[in-house]
Amino acid sequence: MQLDYLTAIHSPMHTWDARWKLAFVGMLIFVVASAREYTNLIVLYLFALGLIVYSKIPLSSYLKSLKPLFLILIMMIPLLSLTSGGTILTQWGFLTIYKEGLHLSGMVTLRACTIISLSIIIFSSTKLPVLVQALSYFRIPKGLCFLLIVTYRYIFLYLDKVDKLITAAKLRGYTVIKGIRHIKNTTAILVTLLVRSYDQSERIYQAMQLRGFTGSFPVTQHFKTTWQDIAKAGIIFACLVSILSLEIL
Amino acid sequence: MFGINFKPRDPMKNNTSISLVDCSFSYTTGQRILSNVSLDVDIGERVALIGPNGAGKTTLFLLLCGILAPTDGTITVKDKKVKHNQFNQAISYLFQSPDDQLFSSTVIDDVTFGPLNSGLTQKAAFDQAEVALASVNCQSLRDKPPHNLSGGEKRMVALATLLAMQPEIMLLDEPTSNLDMKNRRAIITLLCSLKKTLLISSHDLEFLLETCSRAIILDQGTIVADGPIRTLLADEDLMQAHHMEKPHSLFPHTHRRSVEGIPRDH
Ligand SMILES: Nc1ncnc2c1ncn2[C@@H]1O[C@H](COP(=O)(O)OP(=O)(O)OP(=O)(O)O)[C@@H](O)[C@H]1O
Ligand SMILES: [Mg+2]
Numbered sequence: 001m002q003l004d005y006l007t008a009i010h011s012p013m014h015t016w017d018a019r020w021k022l023a024f025v026g027m028l029i030f031v032v033a034s035a036r037e038y039t040n041l042i043v044l045y046l047f048a049l050g051l052i053v054y055s056k057i058p059l060s061s062y063l064k065s066l067k068p069l070f071l072i073l074i075m076m077i078p079l080l081s082l083t084s085g086g087t088i089l090t091q092w093g094f095l096t097i098y099k100e101g102l103h104l105s106g107m108v109t110l111r112a113c114t115i116i117s118l119s120i121i122i123f124s125s126t127k128l129p130v131l132v133q134a135l136s137y138f139r140i141p142k143g144l145c146f147l148l149i150v151t152y153r154y155i156f157l158y159l160d161k162v163d164k165l166i167t168a169a170k171l172r173g174y175t176v177i178k179g180i181r182h183i184k185n186t187t188a189i190l191v192t193l194l195v196r197s198y199d200q201s202e203r204i205y206q207a208m209q210l211r212g213f214t215g216s217f218p219v220t221q222h223f224k225t226t227w228q229d230i231a232k233a234g235i236i237f238a239c240l241v242s243i244l245s246l247e248i249l
Numbered sequence: 250m251f252g253i254n255f256k257p258r259d260p261m262k263n264n265t266s267i268s269l270v271d272c273s274f275s276y277t278t279g280q281r282i283l284s285n286v287s288l289d290v291d292i293g294e295r296v297a298l299i300g301p302n303g304a305g306k307t308t309l310f311l312l313l314c315g316i317l318a319p320t321d322g323t324i325t326v327k328d329k330k331v332k333h334n335q336f337n338q339a340i341s342y343l344f345q346s347p348d349d350q351l352f353s354s355t356v357i358d359d360v361t362f363g364p365l366n367s368g369l370t371q372k373a374a375f376d377q378a379e380v381a382l383a384s385v386n387c388q389s390l391r392d393k394p395p396h397n398l399s400g401g402e403k404r405m406v407a408l409a410t411l412l413a414m415q416p417e418i419m420l421l422d423e424p425t426s427n428l429d430m431k432n433r434r435a436i437i438t439l440l441c442s443l444k445k446t447l448l449i450s451s452h453d454l455e456f457l458l459e460t461c462s463r464a465i466i467l468d469q470g471t472i473v474a475d476g477p478i479r480t481l482l483a484d485e486d487l488m489q490a491h492h493m494e495k496p497h498s499l500f501p502h503t504h505r506r507s508v509e510g511i512p513r514d515h
Contacts, residue, residue, distance in 0.1 A: 005354055005396075005397070007354055007458070010382075014376075034317075053404055061450050088308040127354055127358075128352075128353075128354070200348070201348060203344065203349040204349055204352050205309070205485055206316050207342075207344055207349055207350045208352065209334075209336050210314060210316075210340075210341060210361055210362055211341070211363035211366060211410065211414060212336070212366030212367050212414070213362070213366055214366070217365075
């Protein structure tokens with residue numbers, strides 16, 4: 001799964017100056033990562049969903065991008081809710097569900113979904129070269145831009161591989177329930193894939209270097225800020241400030 | 250070593266494109282993948298690199314383009330020593346898997362990527378890319394996202410990204426895998442018309458017979474034979490010793506048999 005094919009869509013999000021988009025959606029991600037309140041996380045997720053609609057990203061593509069994340073969460077949540085905390089919620093045989101564990105899983109799920117949704121918005125509305133150009137505008141060193149490109153490729157390759165692997169495994173009679181029961185095997189597979197997609201992202205990067213890439217894309221676009229760009233930033237900023245003040249108060 | 254050796258060279262004439270001297274290589278796992286490989290390839294020569302799975306062909310390519318560094322020995326390309334992670338624009342490499350090579354959102358973006366990096370203007374880069382796409386008959390894929398292409402289409406586009414760079418040396422790792430007959434034929438015609446140094450690794454021996462004049466057999470990390478491709482591939486004992494089969498076209502009469510499909514015994 002790669003998101004850049006969605007960059008051909010026309011939406012206000014796509015036309016937003018990449019520098020503003022990166023700065024403000026980036027700040028929003030930061031707020032999501034640090035939010036502690038359930039309600040705030042829910043509000044942030046709804047806001048992110050609003051932005052998805054605003055970006056005209058088709059629902060099917062959005063869900064498809066989220067699917068691998070769900071698969072990983074499904075593996076992780078039972079672990080979290082079974083192992084962490086002290087207040088026992090229910091108990092079936094040897095299975096004990098703790099309140100703290102359940103709470104934590106909810107937070108992790110919400111946070112992960114929101115952050116991924118916001119990243120989906122950035123990557124599906126901005127072509128990679130433009131994104132890198134915007135990054136260098138913030139005087140982000142070349143080395144770090146490298147790292148970001150490789151990480152970007154890496155994450156999506158990874159999610160894509162997880163998705164493919166689960167499909168292949170399903171064809172051989174695998175079900176999510178069995179996967180949870182044999183959690184050790186499943187974890188081993190997820191880790192193997194981590195290494196494998198790292199290798200592939202490295203090869204992609206090497207292939208780019210062989211074609212003369214030195215860390216900056218040739219400049220193909222010149223940024224110009226319009227009042228619309230600032231207005232869009234204003235909307236995000238309002239959301240940011242209100243959530244932050246709710247968190248602090 | 251079978252009695253086929255390096256051809257004698259004229260030391261006064263320097264038309265060597267690629268040269269390896271006593272190169273060895275091991276991955277971090279420690280096992281030796283290549284041992285004492287020495288090899289010279291002339292400018293404009295088309296050389297087939299064959300050998301069983303795991304022989305070290307891909308590893309050799311990665312060494313030649315500087316992605317890996319030899320543990321011993323030296324590699325020179327166009328009289329310049331190859332340094333680890335320093336990439337020479339004269340050499341380009343077609344990865345064994347096109348998924349490692351294509352990354353842009355459209356085919357044309359991917360093909361212009363190299364020319365733009367080498368400092369061409371937008372227009373010149375696009376012109377060069379269009380020519381490259383046309384040479385592999387992929388103009389119609391121009392605006393498609395590469396990750397949605399079929400396996401064979403990806404191969405052809407990946408080849409176009411190399412051609413657009415106009416390299417002097419091309420290292421092709423299994424260029425015909427996934428290709429249908431038409432595209433395979435197109436690649437043969439294209440490669441034969443290129444005035445470039447080519448090193449091609451493939452398990453498609455018939456394809457190599459049509460494109461290359463010289464073959465190198467690599468097995469378990471050593472060069473076991475090097476010579477004219479027709480001589481080497483016709484040597485049944487040699488081929489069998491290295492887990493390969495003599496190609497059908499090198500057997501007399503097989504052509505008629507295969508056309509009629511029935512043994513002619515009356
Ligand atoms: N990254 C790596 N780490 C460790 N060992 C490796 C690595 N890559 C390849 N190898 C090993 O090196 C050997 C040679 O691999 P290589 O890919 O060069 O073979 P090949 O001749 O290209 O084979 P094929 O015809 O299947 O493509 C194999 O035994 C392989 O297991
Ligand atoms: Mg190989």
